Amino acid sequence: MNIAQNSFEKCIKCTICTVYCPVAKANPNYPGPKECGPDGARLRIKSLDYYDQALKLCTNCKRCETACPSNVNVGDIIAVARGKFEKKVINPKLMRDFILSQTDLFGTLSTPFAPIVNKITDSQIIKTVMHKTIGIDKHKALPKYSLGTFRNWFKKNAPDQEQYPRQVSYFHGCYVNYNDPDLGKDLLKVLNAMNIGLKLLNKEKCCGVPLIANGFHDKARKNARFNVKNMTEAVEKFNTPILSTSSTCSFTLKQEYPHVLDVDNSQVVDKIEYITSFLLREFMNGNAPKLKEINKTIVYHTPCHLERSGLAIFTIELLRAIPGLKVIVLESECCGLAGTYGFKKENYDVSMKIGKHLFETIKNSDADYAITDCETCKWQIEENTHLKTIHPINLLAQGLTV
Ligand code: SF4
């Protein structure tokens, strides 16, 4: 039995989770985490007829879990119920959910033809067709693909990495592999400047978070088992830490595998680490790269899953270690995109309502960049504020003196 299935017993019915839930605030049709989570779980044990379609409105942001004083896995309870009880009805929305969650498949097909695919998905006619047929909202720009993958680029650089005295393994995730190889390249530069070499896992698949969010739990479980196997092999062979530059990938590999998918990751969980926590520890132990002054102002946005992991402080302190940089830490709130959620026609208005305060704060900030650890927060902020939004690693790479 996974953790989510029995944690409802700890609920003391304080309703704090509902106060902190961004969807409950923005959408009066959503009953909120307490009702959909622990209250609903008690009823669903009696009969599946109590399953409520409103659970689909949850973004899986986990802010309810961060707020809960009783440590109830509220978001996990909802995610597990959706995977278990939601009936997959064959309709255009199912095709849309499939497209949005098959990141490896569409990444592999699209990267060789990236300029053409990007042009097609950017066309207003195509956006309107997707809006009317499968329900991807016409206001949204689909993520751009890179021409060629990070893994292919890395093959040429792998031998150099062996020369460093210490190595780390890197779970690059779909975003770095298919959309933004430059983030992986910047990580390599930063680590090399610290005399650390980079390794990739023998193989990896999507961490599974879009599959979980869209109710494809069997496929997510297959990916989880595959990734745990490959991470275990890396640990057994090299005993390296396994780093991730995506706050959501690292959260999923560490917490969602056992909590939501019932996949045992105990043999590797202590080795998986979000990049900024690893780097800050290195900096504090005297292994910081030489950095020049970056005389810029940045606003920092904390992604929901980093907040839930309790790791935002590591990113903030790492940014504060960059000489000359003025760091403004924004109030921690959801950007509203929540992975694939905000791309869906039926969620678009709620998504924008959730993100409105964040967008206005950023627009009024006069910052040179927004910084965030999550790729989907980056898309949402750039689309709605037009401020260039980058990862902390991109900024560190800018500051390197060599
Ligand atoms: S915050 Fe936790 S304890 Fe309070 S109602 Fe929500 S789940 Fe229950």
Ligand code: SF4
């Ligand atoms: S995971 Fe997020 S959207 Fe879902 S119930 Fe919790 S706070 Fe609300």
